[in-house]
Amino acid sequence: MIHQLAAVDKRAKIGKNVTVEPFTTIAADVEIGDGTWIGPNVTIMNGARIGENCKVFPGTVIAGIPQDLKFEGEDSLAVIGDRTTIRECVTINRGTKASGATKVGDDCLIMATAHIAHDCVIGNHTIIVNGCGIAGHVEIGDHVVMGGLSAVHQFVKIGNHVMISGGTLVRKDIPPYVKVAREPMSFAGINSIGLRRRGFSNDKIFEIQKIYRAIFQMKMNVTQAVNYIEKEMLPTAERDEILQFIQNSPRGIVRGYGTGKD
Incomplete structure (x- = not known):
């Protein structure tokens, strides 16, 4: 051969x-x-x-x-x-x-x-x-x-089940289960299609969305969002994976929703 x-x-x-x-x-x-x-x-x-x-x-x-x-x-x-x-x-x-x-x-x-x-x-x-x-x-x-x-x-660290848009410049860590796009790179939602293809239930996807809504949409900084999630959301494997990733991210995680213009 x-x-x-x-x-x-x-x-x-x-x-x-x-x-x-x-x-x-x-x-x-x-x-x-x-x-x-x-x-x-x-x-x-x-x-x-x-x-x-x-x-x-x-x-x-x-x-x-x-x-x-x-x-x-x-x-x-x-x-x-x-x-x-x-x-x-x-x-x-x-x-x-x-x-x-x-x-x-x-x-x-x-x-x-x-x-x-x-x-x-x-x-x-x-x-x-x-x-x-x-x-x-x-x-x-x-x-x-x-x-x-x-x-x-x-x-840089990139978590599980992440979807990165073509041509993206990845300068920050990307936590699990999300999509990123735009320039500068920013959070673009949950990778819901990928998660469904891999057997995640709608309830589990909704739970992940709720976690990231607290991080990126509730007008809290990352530390405040982590504290809120720990207090207000029941521990699950996905919740703990996301929190552990963020807490072990020396570079800091991707920014929230953006338009590409500072």
Whole structure:
């Protein structure tokens, strides 16, 4: 299943039923899980760990050294989960000594020309659309959809089930279950369509809407809104997830409704 025109180091650990197309280069310190397809003209460098039943399309570079001037050649990894598809010309850099690894979860779709920098952590079932740029140390949750040509500032955190409009400049943290859009980026409502597709009930979606109404529409600052939610709303997994995210957001969360004009 390895084409004779592919350059695969004999020390690389290649699983069963792996296909490697011509003109692909695979370095020595690489592990590829069973059933994965590696297309032509792919470069997989030292430190890559690719799961089972993945698809990697032409022009992609996985585990290139970080574009970080503090990088000193230390050993590190770029870890890709199972059943993830990486389309044409994506670049995923490996980690630095800060965390040791860049991680992309299971069942993700990383579309063409996206860039994922060093020490990022991408959750499961997440879609990164064409041309997105994700700077170092970014954390993105599960079931996130990141619109095309969006850019994420380093150290930003993005919660679960977030929908980011195409072309958005993400400079602040985005709490779970919301949509963001406009410039500067602002809250644009609950990701209700995405939540329904993933089995959330109408009552649960209404609960999430009520929480964000307190945060963004009741003319309280974030601290006041958090205190109000803790006192007035019954604890649930979703409520606690939102509050914990906000309380652990050193960059601060996205602004409320906006028109794009200050």
